[in-house]
Amino acid sequence: MAHGPQPVMSMSGRVVAAGAVALAVVLALTLGTIVAVFVRAEGVGGFDPADWAALRFTVTQATLSAALSVALAIPVARAIARRRFVGRGALVMLLGAPFILPVIVAVFGLISVFGRSGWVSQSLMAFGYEPISIYGFHGVIIAHVFFNLPLATRLVLQGWLAIPGERFRLAAALGFTSRDIARHLERPMLREVLPGAFLVIFLLCLTSFAVALALGGGPRATTIELAIYEAFRLDFDLGKAALLACVQFGLGAAVAIVALRVALPSGFGGGLDRAVQRWDQRGPLRTALDASWIALAALFLILPILAIAFDGIGALATLPSQVWTSAARSLGVAAVSVIVTLLLALPIAAWSVTSGSKLVEGLGTLTIVASPLIIGMGLFIVINPFLDPFALALPVTALVNAIMSLPFALRALVPALSQIETQYGRLADSLGMSGTARLRRLWLPRLARPLGFSAGLAGALSLGDLGVIALFASPDTPTLPLQIFRLLTSYRMDDAAGAALVLLALSLAVFWLLDRGGRVNVDG
Amino acid sequence: MKTTTIIAAGLATLATGASAETLTVYTYDSFVAEWGPGPMIEEAFEAQCDGCDLEFVAVGDGAEILSRLQLEGTRTEADVVLGLDSNLTAAARDTKLFAQHGVTDPQLDLPIEWDDDMFLPFDWGYFAFVYDKTRVEDVPASLEELAASDLTVVIQDPRSSTPGLGLMLWVKSVFGAEAQGYWEDLSDNILTVTKGWSEAYGMFTEGEADMVLSYTTSPAYHLIAEDDDTKAAAAFENGHYLQIEVAGKVASTEQDALADQFLDFMLTDGFQSAIPTTNWMYPAKTPRDGLPDGFDRLHVPDTALVYLGSEAQDIRDEALEEWRTGLSQ
Known part of the structure; x- marks a missing residue:
């Protein structure tokens, strides 16, 4: 063990690498998509009076x-x-x-x-x-x-x-x-x-x-x-x-x-x-x-x-079957979105805390001012030459939802992780606990609560999102919010009301379950 | 989306790998509604096409069908597009996504001559503001009187909806260079601008607005289907704008023969007789039994306004600019 501090160094190297990859994904999706749209646009017109309005x-x-x-x-x-x-x-x-x-x-x-x-x-x-x-x-x-x-x-x-x-x-x-x-x-x-x-x-x-x-x-x-x-x-x-x-x-x-x-x-x-x-x-x-x-x-x-x-409540029993299939579809999108949110948020939070850089967190929070529609549109333009973007509407929705949940996840994770590192960081360093060991034994158990909260929030926000999906959903694969919008606009109020109740219940349940899950684990 | 679409989609999934041929038709929302022409026409066509499967896919209102098709390009699943109108045919032709329909000398009953080798009419009507006789006492008799009144109206977005586009061109044809001023005058009457006809009409029937932009034939629906004669179309001295709704074959279709068969079928009684009492429009070719009772009680405008050929496309951008600017002030 001639190189005592090395594990810590390699640990921080990995954190930086993972954080940089996650941040690069975020930047590519927020700023890169705007560039993609610009490149594809044939000349940029001016602002007309209606745009000013x-x-x-x-x-x-x-x-x-x-x-x-x-x-x-x-x-x-x-x-x-x-x-x-x-x-x-x-x-x-x-x-x-x-x-x-x-x-x-x-x-x-x-x-x-x-x-x-x-x-x-x-x-x-x-x-x-x-x-x-x-x-x-x-x-x-x-x-x-x-x-x-x-x-x-x-x-x-x-x-x-x-x-x-x-x-x-x-x-x-x-x-x-x-x-x-x-x-x-x-x-x-x-x-x-x-x-x-x-x-x-x-x-x-x-x-x-x-x-x-x-x-x-x-x-x-x-x-x-x-x-x-x-x-x-x-x-x-x-x-x-x-x-x-x-x-x-x-x-x-x-x-x-x-x-x-x-x-x-x-x-x-x-x-x-x-x-x-x-x-x-x-x-x-x-x-x-x-x-x-x-x-x-x-x-x-x-x-x-x-x-x-x-x-x-009255319409629940007679809801058209497509409401339930779109509910299942929405749950799938939300699940993917939760996973992606956490996969992005954790490395960025870790990098931000270990480097003490406000900039890292700030860049991760950038998406709060980004337009989910532009992200979707940019992805559409990038994907279009190779694959049918309409067929990828659901994965793209999950990805964009995850990006939009990122600021909230970071706000929950960064302070918590920073507290963990202040309290246990030196001890972990002295034990040579690094890499996955540190992640699994120190961070994850103690982050269970903010992780659960972030997951719950990401899941609920994704379930209820009506943004990108409105841009390029294929007619026969709507998510539940889009389904409700369509029922509303065709004035099928009873079905829309029933579907809205289903979505309400699902969103609250997903948030509650994941948030609660985080709380249970922390005691275990 | 509509039950029929889902059933059709379900059947299509079940039939994957089976030999049944599927004809995918993009159309507007209200066409495939339970009460719309879709279900009846689907049944009639499938009964005569030897095991084929007709699948209607609703993609918003009429004008959205075209932007949808442009987004999808040649990758589209659509074989036939049904629900564009005479104001969009030139723009649709420019996309190069459509094929010639191949129907020579179709026998049509339209108020004007129709000569287009790419788009075939399936129905037509006059735009009009529809109101409830029990609620509106001073019925405006012109576009100007409507703007001067304090009635609330719901109109549609010309970029997504063919009635919305029709109204925009109606105003343009009446006011010409003064169109933007008219929109500014009308602005305070407009409760909201919806993306499609369905939601606008729904808002009107729910009592959210005094009037809605629809058709002179819309009161027939209330008269015949609901036995309710309280709805009427306001007759305007300016004349009424004419809409001809059309269908076209998508050039990239792999169901060429079936698409042709459908377009032929479209001008037969099996399709046309469903139009008056489900789509509430005049059929492009009057069925053998004539029009249903109730249609004789509708207002027929003295003056039909219409832009023909590429005229509508040529002034669209200018008219849209005036519409957006006038209404955003």
Whole structure:
């Protein structure tokens, strides 16, 4: 053993190699595909007025969606933070649900509640008011707030609960009024949390596709991502598609860089089940106000989900067989996607932690601003000369889904792995534990939890994805979300409702099983 | 997708390796719906083609069929494409993906002369805005009155849907250089722009909008199938744009004879008699028994507007630009 440190060196060599391969795959798929589209495009046309309108709409809706989500999250999170009530834990858990809720399922639920024949309009009409419409600008906003209000609430709630209870105690002892508390404790916290929350949601809304596809109202309510789809699928204008993709990528990257600088709060932390003792917030009026905020937010989240269950349960028994075959197909895609996500995320996380490079993680997270449609399109162009891309629609979907889940997996894995290395890294080094031994005996058992979480998230996101598959699914092999979209657009509402319920149940089950699986293993 | 397609797909899978010949026909969504012409026509054709299997594949709305075919190129599985229209034939011809139909001197009952060696009509109709008589009192009598009203309408995207394309050309033929201004005026009436006709019509029947872009023949569906005379097509002084729906043989087909047989069959009663009460259009060749009762109660426009030959293709890009710009403001 003349070369004592060598195992460690070769270990890190392997980590670098594996990480570099995984990162190369990610870069090839995100940036390489844009290049492929550009190369294939015959000349790049300019931006016409309708493209400017799409850009304007994208930025406006993302700004408004993020602003509304964050603004509404403040009173809701404040109420949840300072009140104890039955079902509080369940409500906090429910706030995590929309993130893994398939967009098309949520859209279905929102139409049932907010559509012209929906519950809200019916009640409005019963009182002699005009019905509201879910289509166009405000439909897109409602859907985005539905998806992101819970996320914003969780982020702001974390901020509230991060204020030590002792400070509120001290404030009470010093006779602070609510206004004083707001000035000295709450506003500084909000100033820290809100910009990050706003930017995350802005980013998520920026690349919105399925919502705009289902609820957008033509050229007036077209996002850039939807315009990319139309340029490719309807006009076969690759130059336009690539140009739009670059604009979206640039915009997203700019926002992402700003977001990284304002220190993003992490959305997945635990410890949200503790109510802060507040001595200044007693009294029936304040309690009632908080209660109504909580009730409104809960209704806004629960009603569409209830509507799906309510509309769907009757149709379950008579669902056309193709719903079940497409469900099986979707499960297959999700399984592949989970495996690919982990195969990419683990090496990148390992490289990022062992090298201490923020850049590695940053590049791995790049896909959050990439357009899944452009990735799909690029793959289409690359594959087309050799194989039938339509025959490969499902593998391509699985791959693109995996890439899109990568940022979330990295966010879960990198901090966990970095903690493991801090705690056990030296011990493992001194034992000469390297390579697969280190992976199997140290990392995997201790990473079970974030791995399970990442797998669950990747599985649920892939199951519910309606993006690439819309680009080039063959007519007879739709995934379940595409099947639902087709049922919706041919107005077979009963079947669509039943299929939406199936997808909802599958997504929740897949997330729960994989996430739970990670938790069981860690104890074993 | 539709039951028939799935059954057909299932049968096709079972039959792999067997000698049954499959004719794959790309068409639009509503054609293969349970209530559409697909099931009836499939049965009629399979009864006379000696063990063949007719498989309809729905690929969205009419205009999407063409972009789909362009994406697939010569690798496509389609043998026949059914559901393009007269506004798309020139563009379809340019793709070089189609073969001549070989039918000489087809006997057609169209309002205009038809002379095309590649695309054969199977039905036709006039575009119109359909409304519910119980809900709309002041029925607009022109495109201008519609834009000036506060009625909500659902229209279709001209890039994916043939009715959407038809409306775009209708407006262009009426307003010419002022078309973009018209779209700006109409913009606040448009509830939403759908990808296909099916979802637009579904939204209208569900009560989401006051009017929907469809056909003068659409009220016949409610009249005959639902015994409901509350739906009507608004008659516009501007005239109504004419649509002729066509089918064509894909050049790369390996089922040449079967495709020819299908195109011949298309202009016989077995196909044409299904059209009025399933596709709710005028048949390209009136069946022996004439049109069903109810069709006589439909509005027949005085003026038919239409771009012929390559005219529609020539102005498409300009008209589309005006449509997108006008509606995005």
